[in-house]
Amino acid sequence: MDSLIKNIDHQIAFNQGKNLFLDKPELFQFAHETVNALSQIDHLNPASIEALIDYTTDKAIEEFYRVNQYYSFDLKAKNNLRAIYVDLFQAFQTKTNSVETISKEHYEKLKDWLRDNNPFAEKIYQHADENVKPVACSEYTAQLQINILRLDISQLMQPVLDVGCGQNGHLVNHLRDQGIEAYGIDRFNFSNSNLITADWLEYNYGKGKWGTIVSNLGFSNHFNHHHLREDGNYLAYGQTYMNILHALKTGGCFHYAPDLPFIEKYLDKAQFGLSQYEINGYDFKTSVVKKLG
Numbered sequence: 001m002d003s004l005i006k007n008i009d010h011q012i013a014f015n016q017g018k019n020l021f022l023d024k025p026e027l028f029q030f031a032h033e034t035v036n037a038l039s040q041i042d043h044l045n046p047a048s049i050e051a052l053i054d055y056t057t058d059k060a061i062e063e064f065y066r067v068n069q070y071y072s073f074d075l076k077a078k079n080n081l082r083a084i085y086v087d088l089f090q091a092f093q094t095k096t097n098s099v100e101t102i103s104k105e106h107y108e109k110l111k112d113w114l115r116d117n118n119p120f121a122e123k124i125y126q127h128a129d130e131n132v133k134p135v136a137c138s139e140y141t142a143q144l145q146i147n148i149l150r151l152d153i154s155q156l157m158q159p160v161l162d163v164g165c166g167q168n169g170h171l172v173n174h175l176r177d178q179g180i181e182a183y184g185i186d187r188f189n190f191s192n193s194n195l196i197t198a199d200w201l202e203y204n205y206g207k208g209k210w211g212t213i214v215s216n217l218g219f220s221n222h223f224n225h226h227h228l229r230e231d232g233n234y235l236a237y238g239q240t241y242m243n244i245l246h247a248l249k250t251g252g253c254f255h256y257a258p259d260l261p262f263i264e265k266y267l268d269k270a271q272f273g274l275s276q277y278e279i280n281g282y283d284f285k286t287s288v289v290k291k292l293g
């Protein structure tokens with residue numbers, strides 16, 4: 001099983017960053033090791049094959065997110081991708097078609113799947129290079145996030161939720177080291193129980209539950225992106241933004257950057273107080289929305 005997992009990692013690395021929208025299926029190839037390994041998986045028990053398909057699906061999703069942080073895949077999209085890998089594994093086992101045919105069909109399915117779930121991708125990549133440049137998604141030190149988000153650690157209302165906390169959860173870990181009850185959500189798989197794997201559009205934030213909610217270059221950055229995009233899911237973002245605000249305790253605050261002027265202007269002033277701060281070296285602001293009552 002370990003060697004199969006290595007093969008899958010190697011295969012994904014082999015096609016890393018290649019542009020699906022160029023109509024050049026020959027760009028995508030299966031390494032010989034992958035072909036050999038997948039042809040021999042029939043000796044595995046069904047549970048191991050299922051686990052391998054799950055692993056491949058998760059790795060592929062991770063790779064898509066690495067290439068473009070604005071891709072989004074809901075449960076249905078993930079299940080559809082899994083079905084594509086079920087077909088692929090079966091094709092290698094039955095060997096009815098040549099490797100070239102299997103590869104070409106798989107590539108077409110992946111392209112259709114990506115186009116169905118993120119239509120903007122075709123627009124930006126159909127005239128791009130063979131290797132696409134990743135859309136950066138960096139993680140920042142806890143101190144930089146504290147400065148940007150205007151957090152006063154000594155006054156922080158608890159518990160704290162970091163929305164899009166990053167793979168390392170730097171801010172959550174730093175706050176916990178200071179004795180503050182803090183949790184993070186992100187779409188990565190975590191082994192730390194304070195960091196929860198969840199899509200921020202699907203997470204149940206609860207009501208009146210959090211003292212402070214933070215999101216540094218996370219939720220609001222994507223909300224802006226969806227607001228500007230023709231096929232953007234701005235309604236779900238708007239709904240989630242309100243869910244986050246209602247998840248605050250009275251007196252609690254949502255600190256985020258960049259700011260969201262197009263929705264902040266509609267906030268009910270009787271319910272929410274908005275403060276904004278310039279950030280040195282950036283052309284956007286930090287917003288802090290306080291739940292008043």
Ligand SMILES: C[S@@+](CC[C@H](N)C(=O)[O-])C[C@H]1O[C@@H](n2cnc3c(N)ncnc32)[C@H](O)[C@@H]1O
Pocket residue numbers: 069072136137138139140141145163164165166167170185186187188198199200201215216217218219222
């Ligand atoms: C630019 S990084 C910032 C990470 C962290 N806040 C920091 O400042 O270091 C944006 C984060 O948002 C996460 N993210 C993007 N879309 C998400 C989604 N739909 N649900 C949960 N997290 C998401 C990414 O995985 C990434 O970790």
